[in-house]
Amino acid sequence: MGVQTGRPSEPITIAVVGCGQRGNAYARYTLREPAKCRIVAIAEPRSKTRALFASQYGVDSSLSFHKASAETIQTVGKRLADAVLIAVQDHMHAELVGAFAAQGYDILCEKPMATSIEHCLQIEAAVKKADIIFGMGHVLRYSPYTRAITDVVRSGQLGQLVNAQHIEPVGHWHFAHSYVRGSWSKEAESSFSLMTKSCHDIDILCHWLSPDTPVHVSSFGGLQHFRKSSKPAEAGDATRCLDCTYEAQCPYSAKKVYLDRVASGQVGWPASPLVDGIPDIENITNALQNGPYGKCVYESDNDVCDHQVVNIQYASGATVSFTMIAYTTLICQRQTRLHFTHGEVTGDMNTFTVTDFRTGQKTVHRPPSEGGGHGGGDLGLMRTFVEAVRTRQQELLGTDVTDVLKSHLAVFAAEHSRKTRTVVDCVEFENAARSGS
Template identity: 70%
Template sequence: MTAAAANESKQLVTLAVVGCGQRGEGYASYALKEPYLCKVVAIAEPRKNTCQLFAQAHNVDDALVFNHWQDLLQASAETIETLGRRLADGVIVAVQDNMHRDVVMAFAAQGYHILCEKPMATTARDCFDMEAAVKKAGIIFGMGHVLRYSPYTKAITEIIRSGTLGELVNAVHVEPVGYYHFAHSYVRGNWAKETGSSFSLLTKSCHDIDILCHWLLPATPIRVSSFGSLYHFKKEQKPAAASGALRCLQCPVERECPYSAKKIYLDAVCRGHISWPVSVLVDGVPDIENVTYALQNGSYGQCVYESDNDVCDHQVVNIEFSSGATASFTMVAYTSLICERQTRLHFTNGEIVGDMSTFTVTDFRTGRKTRHYPNNEGGGHGGGDLGLVSAFVEAVRSNNQARLDTNVGEILKSHLTVFAAESSRREGRVVDCAEYEKGARMALVA
């Protein structure tokens, strides 16, 4: 039997997508790639053009296209009441971070299996609420910790689990966010302010802390320390020659500025580039006219030194695990690489050095070096986006949480490590992870 024929024989998993922006579109692309395995049958998205384009791409029936997630939830409730079934098997939650709790809990209560974009939620309290809701509903729950699911990471994980290099003693992991990526998302964009979203270690790097915790299992984090700040993207760093300019299109030194919105967005459109990050600026297909309007009137055209942002642009985290192993993580904005992580894993009998595309294994006992080139079959995060959705679909089809190689309790634990690290940064002390969780749970009860 061919692979295509085998896929056709499998039960089709149906999905509803709540939030049809970049992440929702990226996850849903798996349904277009593997139409015999899953199909998007319902969507909720407030932006008219974005909603229309998404519905057309997935051939969603007009009756199942909604402007608000609560309208989708209501239609689902009516279908459950009258027909005794849900609108879909699972829901992909790809709305803004501070909405995750409400959306997940609502659809979990109706019995939907859920794949939630990272982070789980923006507060520890909300994460606890979600864990309780998922466990009570008994549903499959996946988290957008996409680094776990790329062919690259899975190949490294297999070597770690095999024990062929001995015990993993230390991990050094760096996320180079990228200078214009950080300016786009964390200075001008949706994740610029903690009050509108959360701190950048959570919103950007929770899946980096998660992969470190995953690699070092069954050991768990016991102590964490962290340092970092908003170093550069603030008014006192503004070049004097920029004078009183508030927007890039009016700035006299725009040409020399690496964060020029004209360079990042308008010049890109002029070259025919209409995907990320330009696509984020408008509802629908970007063109010169609507991107120019966005730069003249919206946050993406503001000077990065005059923007209303407050999240860290660089941060380091050190973790001690129950096994005695240690890990260090660095998140930094000022890089030419865009999210192409570099990792060094040190074992008792060897090491692994990788760059998210290839990795080299050195065996100290033989002196042999082996270069690995995992096959990336496409999709964001080195194939991790589609790998995650594939695992979620199989978990739903088989009603087996283990297909995701994680569970809601483990997902919560890695998030709590992130919250503990941020507490360390703010309070200037080493944080005991067990004490932090105990305190967070006591506050929940109070």
């Protein structure tokens, strides 16, 4: 499979395409484990962000590119690294995966796989043709917490998994940042929010139920609050937070979310995506005065769902209920209940409790936190991907490109159900997708 990497003792070399928040989240693993992997090339259009990333990770300036494409690779005349980490905007994934797969790179692609079924199918074909190691940014699979729950599920100690209830509390200001003001606010320019935010939630549910497969999906949801009709009367005609007399009372105030944080020394996310380089009072103020992140959430041109429920029935008869909701104090701290024939598991991404009905015993598990995003999932995915590349073992990732495609198809089916108000037959939906009908 793919191209061999050289001596096993040598670190895996990585090219990073997209040096923003997600690119950094994965790249930090190379600083923790320099003997296992190192970044040797980057591509990023923002000059200051590119320079900061290159400096932090010790990348030679001659291998720091304004953009990444097949043309860049051909210009250099050889592969730059063993693997590529793709962390650009979602709609660009298919083009880049296709180009880099054709050059023989192993690939770790940020979620979602792509923003259309057609592009997902193109990625599956490209990866299979190239016979490369392929990882997907479904980071929930790789945290110590989730791995520990997966071990309980796979052990069979609680009997058959019959039902799962899972909620993603996005967080009120987080949703406003990413899905009202940010890059994922409009479906036509990105994708629907169930895909861009929650595809890895559907994936982990499918993973826990596997090898059982979805047979029917239904979904409901919509854009409930972040629209002009919900604008407080006290906000008047103001279209930007810095010009609004109601701003101090508004939970979605851009001044609170960005400017006040930077003023207190918090220069990472969520402020960092607003500017090229390091956020400061001056450049954040300018961004709020002139860019989308300073707009009133009730005056923005967003159109993606701010709440959605998904119900899935599996071939065995098992059922799943998933909820994505913007209006929470928790920020992405998923709440999960797994119901088995002989017990249950309840968890909150930090701890989980296993109850055995037969013995009455309750056991609280507190998996160690490794730091990093998604409860250690970001680091866990990178560690697993690097080892898969080193050993040429796709199975270490616990998934492959076709498995990734199938969980994405469940997400597409759910959104089709929401829009058509129908129950979707998953087998028919996949067959239609693959036939292009």
